[in-house]
Amino acid sequence: xxxxxxxxxxxxxxxxxxxxxxxxxxxxxxxxxxxxxxxxxxxxxxxxxxxxxxxxxxxxxxxxxxxxxxxxxxxxxxxxxxxxxxxxxxxxxxxxxxxxxxxxxxxxxxxxxxxxxxxxxxxxxxxxxxxxxxxxxxxxxxxxxxxxxxxxxxxxxxxxxxxxxxxxxxxxxxxxxxxxxxxxxxxxxxxxxxxxxxxxxxxxxx
Amino acid sequence: xxxxxxxxxxxxxxxxxxxxxxxxxxxxxxxxxxxxxxxxxxxxxxxxxxxxxxxxxxxxxxxxxxxxxxxxxxxxxxxxxxxxxxxxxxxxxxxxxxxxxxxxxxxxxxxxxxxxxxxxxxxxxxxxxxxxxxxxxxxxxxxxxxxxxxxxxxxxxxxxxxxxxxxxxxxxxxxxxxxxxxxxxxxxxxxxxxxxxxxxxxxxxxxxxxxx
Numbered sequence: 056x057x058x059x060x061x062x063x064x065x066x067x068x069x070x071x072x073x074x075x076x077x078x079x080x081x082x083x084x085x086x087x088x089x090x091x092x093x094x095x096x097x098x099x100x101x102x103x104x105x106x107x108x109x110x111x112x113x114x115x116x117x118x119x120x121x122x123x124x125x126x127x128x129x130x131x132x133x134x135x136x137x138x139x140x141x142x143x144x145x146x147x148x149x150x151x152x153x154x155x156x157x158x159x160x161x162x163x164x165x166x167x168x169x170x171x172x173x174x175x176x177x178x179x180x181x182x183x184x185x186x187x188x189x190x191x192x193x194x195x196x197x198x199x200x201x202x203x204x205x206x207x208x209x210x211x212x213x214x215x216x217x218x219x220x221x222x223x224x225x226x227x228x229x230x231x232x233x234x235x236x237x238x239x240x241x242x243x244x245x246x247x248x249x250x251x252x253x254x255x256x257x258x259x260x261x
Numbered sequence: 262x263x264x265x266x267x268x269x270x271x272x273x274x275x276x277x278x279x280x281x282x283x284x285x286x287x288x289x290x291x292x293x294x295x296x297x298x299x300x301x302x303x304x305x306x307x308x309x310x311x312x313x314x315x316x317x318x319x320x321x322x323x324x325x326x327x328x329x330x331x332x333x334x335x336x337x338x339x340x341x342x343x344x345x346x347x348x349x350x351x352x353x354x355x356x357x358x359x360x361x362x363x364x365x366x367x368x369x370x371x372x373x374x375x376x377x378x379x380x381x382x383x384x385x386x387x388x389x390x391x392x393x394x395x396x397x398x399x400x401x402x403x404x405x406x407x408x409x410x411x412x413x414x415x416x417x418x419x420x421x422x423x424x425x426x427x428x429x430x431x432x433x434x435x436x437x438x439x440x441x442x443x444x445x446x447x448x449x450x451x452x453x454x455x456x457x458x459x460x461x462x463x464x465x466x467x468x469x470x471x472x473x
Contacts, residue, residue: 120378121387150359154366154378158389161370161396166446169328169363179328180465181367185446186399191392233375233393251375254390 056080056139060130062156064148067095071102072170073144076178082110085127085156086148087117117148123155131163132261144178146170157181162188162258189259195225200234200256206245262347264288266339266374268357268365269319271298273305275355275379278386280309283350288316290342292335292361294325302356322361329467331364332371336473339372353386355379371396371470397471399445403430403438408447409472411464418453418461447471 059079061070063086074082082103090096091112103110113130115123127143134141143160145153146169160167164187168178189197199222226246229235234252237244248256265283267276269291280289289310293299303319310317320338322331342349354365355378366389369376373393377386397405410428411419425435439462442448447468453459 118381120380120389145363150357150362151378153359153363154354157363157366158370158391161367162390164446171326180467181328182371182465182467182470183446184396184399184471185444188390188392191394191399231393232373250388251390251393254388255392258390 056134056137057142058083058130058134058139059142059144060085060127060156061144062086062146062148062152063090063096063099064152065090065093065095066147067099069144069147069170070099073146073168073178074102074106074108076170077142077144077168079142080108082108083130084110084112085115085123085130085152086112087152088114115152117152120151120155123152124158127156127159128162128258128261131159131165135163141165143167144170145181164190188255193225193228195221196229197259199225199229200248200252201259203235203246203248203256205247208243208245262287262345263350264290264342264347265350265353266290266335266365267292267353268355268361269293269299269302269306270356270358270361271296271302272356273302273309274384276306276353277309278379278384279351279353279377280306280313280315282386286315286350288318288347290318290320290338292320292322292331292338292357292365294322294358294361296325299357322357325358325361328360328364328367329470331361332367332470333473335365335368336372336470339368339374340473349374351375351377353377353379354389367470400447400471401438401441403434404442404445404447405472407435407438407442408464408468411448411462412466412469412472415466420459420461424462 057079058081059077060083061073063084115126131141143156143165145156160183164185167181167183170178236247236249263285265279265286269276293303307317324330352369352374354362354376370391373395376389376391379386421435425432448462448464450460451463453461
């Protein structure tokens, strides 16, 4: 089973071109409220029906980047958990929706495309490798992030069954990656997640 | 020297929150198209930077509707800034065309940069969950060598045997690296027209972004 997730605004051509050029068994349209009332949307459904392609439409708040990202991320991870492959076409809808889909694709290692008239070679495959964000971190780094409590003192951070050197190394690496900050203003060093570190930890927990 | 980068469209207010919130910013680099309204936005940012005594470098994007060339242009600028030992604090991807913004986000992921977007109504900056490590670290040096070889011979018919002979590596070694590249979806295999026994190794042009 191969799911094609398309961001969708109102232009049917971007979806139709993706349907013609990207192999898929199921179509998921991610779009804003109101776009499903347009005749272009009905034409996409009609075409999908002719090809016996199931369509799921997911309505998102297209002005809220993080909620778009979280929703697309959920769709991807649900399918990946069921051992289905997922392809993402980021060319429809507002830029914010495209960017959210691109980020979900990169974080989950999904095959991704951009489909548009202005591209000579279509569809344009984006350089997204089949590696998700969790696979780019070492197990010590992931463990440290997942077990970290805000304001923990440095020696106590991380898993108790790991040696202090392993924990300190992971903390140093995570700090270098901009995911942690160390505060020494009130006595011993204490560890805090940066906004970026918090977002990635939330992603790992989901 | 602390630099902030941004894609700029018709609305200068998308970049202003980042200029205001970044501590000790010394330079602002804005990528923009040649659209009349974008030029107006550039002038607005220039005036703000002058008032703040911050250097401003507008960077025109030759084709703001070409994703790969825009990403390469942004990547080149980042490489130049890094070569000058400038510290890139953050990349604001909230302005510009869809292609410019997507290119910027792609480059932030590839280069391991902090990225933010700005909420339309609240003008609040939202940090994006990206790892600050180079994306190409996913590939080993040998895998990069093979990718570079394939990209340099764009369109040429290359087999594993060709790779082994040109790169002076054992066939088994090449096979191992090609399998890894296939697993990571960096290359694909294609049957040779007229001879189905021969499998050609193909790479997409956009993979060049991983090697810069």
